[in-house]
Amino acid sequence: MKLRELLAAIDSVAQLPNSSDLADAEVKGLKTNSHACSEGDLFIGMPGTRVDGGEFWPSAIASGAVAAIVSAQAAEKNPPTPEAVVISANDMTQACAQIAAAFYDYPGQKLKLVGVTGTNGKTTTTHLIEFFLNKAHLATALMGTLYTRWPGFVQTAIHTTPFAVELQQQLAAAVNAGCEFGVMEVSSHALAQGRVLGCPFEVGVFTNLTQDHLDYHSDMEDYFAAKALLFSPEYLKGKAIINADDSYGKQLINRLPTEQVWSYSVSEPNADLWMSDLNYQPNGVSGVLHTPKGEIAFRSPLVGQYNLENVLAAVGAVLHLGLDLELIASAISDFPGVPGRMERVQISPQQDISVIVDYAHTPDSLENLLKAARPFIPGKMICVFGCGGDRDRTKRPKMGKIAADLADVAVVTSDNPRTEDPERILQDVLAGIPDTVQPTVICDRATAIRTAILQAEPGDGVLLAGKGHEDYQILGTEKIHFDDREHARDALQARLKNEV
Numbered sequence: 001m002k003l004r005e006l007l008a009a010i011d012s013v014a015q016l017p018n019s020s021d022l023a024d025a026e027v028k029g030l031k032t033n034s035h036a037c038s039e040g041d042l043f044i045g046m047p048g049t050r051v052d053g054g055e056f057w058p059s060a061i062a063s064g065a066v067a068a069i070v071s072a073q074a075a076e077k078n079p080p081t082p083e084a085v086v087i088s089a090n091d092m093t094q095a096c097a098q099i100a101a102a103f104y105d106y107p108g109q110k111l112k113l114v115g116v117t118g119t120n121g122k123t124t125t126t127h128l129i130e131f132f133l134n135k136a137h138l139a140t141a142l143m144g145t146l147y148t149r150w151p152g153f154v155q156t157a158i159h160t161t162p163f164a165v166e167l168q169q170q171l172a173a174a175v176n177a178g179c180e181f182g183v184m185e186v187s188s189h190a191l192a193q194g195r196v197l198g199c200p201f202e203v204g205v206f207t208n209l210t211q212d213h214l215d216y217h218s219d220m221e222d223y224f225a226a227k228a229l230l231f232s233p234e235y236l237k238g239k240a241i242i243n244a245d246d247s248y249g250k251q252l253i254n255r256l257p258t259e260q261v262w263s264y265s266v267s268e269p270n271a272d273l274w275m276s277d278l279n280y281q282p283n284g285v286s287g288v289l290h291t292p293k294g295e296i297a298f299r300s301p302l303v304g305q306y307n308l309e310n311v312l313a314a315v316g317a318v319l320h321l322g323l324d325l326e327l328i329a330s331a332i333s334d335f336p337g338v339p340g341r342m343e344r345v346q347i348s349p350q351q352d353i354s355v356i357v358d359y360a361h362t363p364d365s366l367e368n369l370l371k372a373a374r375p376f377i378p379g380k381m382i383c384v385f386g387c388g389g390d391r392d393r394t395k396r397p398k399m400g401k402i403a404a405d406l407a408d409v410a411v412v413t414s415d416n417p418r419t420e421d422p423e424r425i426l427q428d429v430l431a432g433i434p435d436t437v438q439p440t441v442i443c444d445r446a447t448a449i450r451t452a453i454l455q456a457e458p459g460d461g462v463l464l465a466g467k468g469h470e471d472y473q474i475l476g477t478e479k480i481h482f483d484d485r486e487h488a489r490d491a492l493q494a495r496l497k498n499e500v
């Protein structure tokens with residue numbers, strides 16, 4: 001694609017190259033990291049939290065980039081030379097998204113897109129929607145925390161929502177692979193950073209808003225404002241499916257035109273989607289599903305009330321996309337679950353304790369997990385958990401208090417310490433634990449898991465919270481292989497052999 005054609009896609013170009021020959025240059029790829037540039041690339045220098053990437057345009061050009069698009073500030077700080085094509089844009093976030101969409105020929109317009117946002121439940125809800133669409137034989141791309149995948153393709157994800165260039169490239173690949181639908185987790189970071197600009201969503205889902213990411217967002221209102229962007233006309237073209245049991249969800253419902261919204265609630269008959277006759281069992285829940293397209297009995301293998309919210313959200317999304325209610329109800333009962341969400345670790349029928357791995361890493365999700373698991377654990381509930389480093393510090397004491405209040409034994413350990421001192425993180429968690437409770441504190445996560453499993457008594461339940469599907473641990477800037485499920489299995493083997 002010619003540089004000239006790409007530039008035509010940007011609304012906010014402040015300064016065009018003076019040489020028309022250069023504007024005719026062929027762009028072979030897009031890069032937002034100067035170090036990744038090679039012959040024929042267009043370098044898009046993004047302002048970040050640490051540096052303005054645009055300042056690195058000389059190294060991008062030296063590596064073969066045909067041109068660089070940078071902010072006016074970066075161009076001022078590192079002025080262009082006559083030999084280099086350096087274009088400045090007024091709004092780099094918008095420019096990046098517009099260039100990416102144009103370069104990949106607007107793949108977002110060729111798919112029916114579903115965006116799911118909220119603090120918790122995005123991964124579970126997107127997996128349910130993908131599962132329902134696949135049951136209806138509709139080729140679907142899924143993008144989120146775990147992976148980007150579609151029939152015949154899977155790639156582990158780095159971010160919950162990819163950055164604009166990678167996102168548009170993946171959407172284009174999904175279109176080429178024959179996908180009709182794209183189901184995407186949309187993080188608040190992605191919305192704040194304009195990663196999904198240029199994606200016209202046919203459905204937007206809001207699951208809930210509770211505390212997280214207050215290292216990035218200044219307060220809950222700022223966090224909510226980012227999430228709410230998905231429901232603005234710039235992004236949402238079709239239906240909003242919103243949790244009416246959530247206070248922020250209620251606010252959002254009130255802001256939108258009534259005909260654009262389907263609200264959902266586990267128990268409120270005024271909602272567009274709701275449930276009655278609920279019967280909670282250790283292996284799932286059954287009941288009657290009420291929807292704008294009729295009502296039907298269902299059985300879900302997912303435990304916990306919060307998973308009923310995820311089911312309602314997913315049902316609303318696919319009903320709007322035209323799926324048949326009977327097909328949906330039958331698909332709910334077949335849903336295999338999501339890796340690392342309430343995942344049981346079972347190594348033999350003789351296993352005398354239950355072990356569950358879950359991704360709860362916020363106060364709300366930890367509380368939900370502990371409440372959902374309690375009825376099914378006849379003995380003591382032992383919760384092994386920690387908090388991630390370089391992330392919201394204020395959630396740590398809250399999670400400490402929740403574990404102390406709701407579990408019988410709280411084992412405080414490391415999550416991903418990242419560049420923070422792991423012992424300091426433990427202190428932050430312990431600050432929330434009342435003096436009347438004696439937690440077990442073991443900084444090394446592998447030892448904490450082993451200790452909890454070996455010391456458990458028959459009938460006890462060990463919940464390993466926070467890392468779910470993750471198969472790594474980030475210590476400092478190093479990423480090592482670490483999987484809670486593997487450590488749990490090893491400890492269970494040792495327990496079977498009586499290696500206490």
Ligand SMILES: CC(=O)N[C@H]1[C@@H](OP(=O)(O)OP(=O)(O)OC[C@H]2O[C@@H](n3ccc(=O)[nH]c3=O)[C@H](O)[C@@H]2O)O[C@H](CO)[C@@H](O)[C@@H]1O[C@H](C)C(=O)N[C@@H](C)C(=O)N[C@H](CCC(=O)O)C(=O)O
Nearest residue numbers: 032033034046047048049050051053056159160161187189
């Ligand atoms: C807060 C945040 O989103 N940060 C992202 C951001 O980092 P940054 O702003 O610090 O970047 P920076 O270092 O200032 O650099 C700015 C730009 O200059 C470029 N650069 C920099 C140096 C250089 O020599 N040359 C050069 O080109 C960089 O490639 C970058 O594009 O841009 C980086 C590169 O594009 C991202 O890797 C980084 O994500 C970090 C790793 C991250 O952890 N993000 C998390 C918090 C995140 O996005 N999480 C949400 C999920 C949250 C949830 O719902 O749970 C997600 O969607 O995954």
Ligand SMILES: Nc1ncnc2c1ncn2[C@@H]1O[C@H](COP(=O)(O)OP(=O)(O)OP(=O)(O)O)[C@@H](O)[C@H]1O
Nearest residue numbers: 119120121122123124145306358359360365368369
């Ligand atoms: N609807 C929900 N409401 C509250 N908690 C939930 C909900 N769904 C799942 N959870 C809890 O939150 C954890 C994370 O769930 P899930 O991965 O579906 O959310 P997510 O929004 O994708 O999270 P993240 O943004 O961190 O990737 C689960 O392991 C479970 O403990």
Ligand SMILES: N[C@H](CCC[C@H](N)C(=O)O)C(=O)O
Nearest residue numbers: 361387388391415416466467
């Ligand atoms: N998307 C979240 C995941 C957190 C998972 C938890 N294990 C941690 O490392 O804090 C984040 O990056 O904040």
